[in-house]
Amino acid sequence: MRICLVTPEPGHPLLAAATALLEAAGHRVESLDPGAVDEAPTDPADVYLLKSRTPRALDLARELERRGAPVLNSAAATALCQDRTEMAELALRGGLPFAGTRTYDSLANWAAGAQLGASPLVVKSRHSRRHDLVARVDDGVRLRELADAWPQEPVVVQEFAPNSGWDHKLWAIGDRVFAALRRSELAPEGRGPTRPLALAELPPGWEDVVRRTGEVFALDVYGVDLIDTGDGIPLIVDVNAFPGIRGQAGAPEALAALALRRAAR
Numbered sequence: 559m560r561i562c563l564v565t566p567e568p569g570h571p572l573l574a575a576a577t578a579l580l581e582a583a584g585h586r587v588e589s590l591d592p593g594a595v596d597e598a599p600t601d602p603a604d605v606y607l608l609k610s611r612t613p614r615a616l617d618l619a620r621e622l623e624r625r626g627a628p629v630l631n632s633a634a635a636t637a638l639c640q641d642r643t644e645m646a647e648l649a650l651r652g653g654l655p656f657a658g659t660r661t662y663d664s665l666a667n668w669a670a671g672a673q674l675g676a677s678p679l680v681v682k683s684r685h686s687r688r689h690d691l692v693a694r695v696d697d698g699v700r701l702r703e704l705a706d707a708w709p710q711e712p713v714v715v716q717e718f719a720p721n722s723g724w725d726h727k728l729w730a731i732g733d734r735v736f737a738a739l740r741r742s743e744l745a746p747e748g749r750g751p752t753r754p755l756a757l758a759e760l761p762p763g764w765e766d767v768v769r770r771t772g773e774v775f776a777l778d779v780y781g782v783d784l785i786d787t788g789d790g791i792p793l794i795v796d797v798n799a800f801p802g803i804r805g806q807a808g809a810p811e812a813l814a815a816l817a818l819r820r821a822a823r
Contacts, residue, residue, distance in 0.1 A: 559821045563589040564619065564629075565609035572803050573609060575810035580817065592618045602627040604821035607779075607813075609800050611636055611687075628820050635776045636799040640686050642714045645797055652774035655767065656794045657716040665691075665713045669705035674698060678718035680744065683711055686798075694718060694744045718744070719793050721785040726760070726792075727752065728768045728782045729803045731812040732819070735765050736803060742785070752805070761790030771797060778816060779803075 561580055563573055568589035577587045588603060592615035606629045608619050619633035638644050642659065649656035661684060662668035674697065681704060683690035691708050695701050721742075729736045737755040757765060764784065771782050771794065781801035784792045803809045 559585045559605070559818060560603040561585060561587045561817050561821060562603035562606045563587065563609060564592055564606050564615055565589060566591045566593055567609075570609065570802065571805075572809055572813060573607075576813040576817070579810055579814040583814075585818070590618070598622050598625065604628075605630065605817050607800070607817060608633070608636055611640060611799065628823065630778045630816070630820055631780065631799045632776065638775065639777075639780075639797050639799040642682055642684050642686060642796075646714070648774060649771070649794060649797070652770070654771060654774060654794055655792050657719065660715045662713050662715065664709065665711045666705045666709035668713065668715070669701050672701060674701065680716045680718050680795075682714050682716070683708075684714050685712065686796075692743060716795075719785060719787045721787055721793075724785075725795070726755070726764070726784040726786065728760075728764070728784060729780070729801060729806065729809070730768055730772050730777075730782075731779050731803070731809060732816040733769075734808065734812040735768050736806040736809055738806070754805075761786065761792070764790075764792055767792055767794070775799075778820075779813065 580587050592610050592612060598618055598621040602622065602625060606622055606627055608615065608629050608631055616633050616637050619629045623629050623633060643661045646656055646659035679695045681695055682692045691711055693704055723742055724739050725742045727738045727740050735757060737757055737760060739753040739755050768782050772780055775797060777799060779800045781798040782794060783796040784794055787793050
């Protein structure tokens with residue numbers, strides 16, 4: 559089989575480990591940097607793994623799909639996870655326990671008339687990307703600081719749900735689920751280390767929430783950020799297409815197996 563990685567970083571630990579497994583089994587693994595090509599290759603691979611989420615990568619994936627090539631995850635599913643407004647709308651329509659979300663065209667416009675209550679808010683960039691805005695707002699002073707720094711940023715606003723300060727980082731590759739704990743970037747101490755977490759330590763039903771998220775979003779490789787709002791009640795705060803999934807035993811094997819299954823269809 560020919561497997562192609564759509565990414566400028568084929569040496570990413572998850573990709574590199576999956577590549578080694580595939581090549582050891584006699585398969586051919588290539589990489590395609592979406593920023594370095596003008597058009598899709600004319601000789602398509604058996605399957606493409608879309609690790610990059612840039613606009614150019616999405617355009618390339620759409621063209622590959624138009625030509626009949628299988629792409630994991632699809633361009634449409636990947637793009638949807640970049641828009642937090644569309645993400646929230648789809649999740650809630652699908653019956654997922656997702657945070658209620660309001661959208662504003664710019665942070666400055668919303669801040670100018672915002673009426674803050676007693677409960678904190680979470681403000682995020684509408685469009686997910688590296689180094690985007692994710693911040694907790696407890697008062698008008700903090701809101702004005704953010705509005706001055708990000709005046710034209712389209713944002714989504716969510717009620718802050720009290721929690722332990724730790725995000726449950728859950729990932730899925732095909733039918734395999736992996737888990738870890740990471741201190742939230744919204745915690746007073748700021749983002750902290752990632753801790754291993756056995757699936758058996760998850761509250762009942764959380765694995766089902768992860769798999770249902772994959773069905774609703776039509777994703778094959780994805781991450782779901784969950785917080786425990788009390789008594790094991792989950793709240794989804796983010797969904798990511800093809801995250802890094804570092805340090806999870808069995809993840810490279812799951813990715814290699816998934817690529818071969820899709821290539822063989």
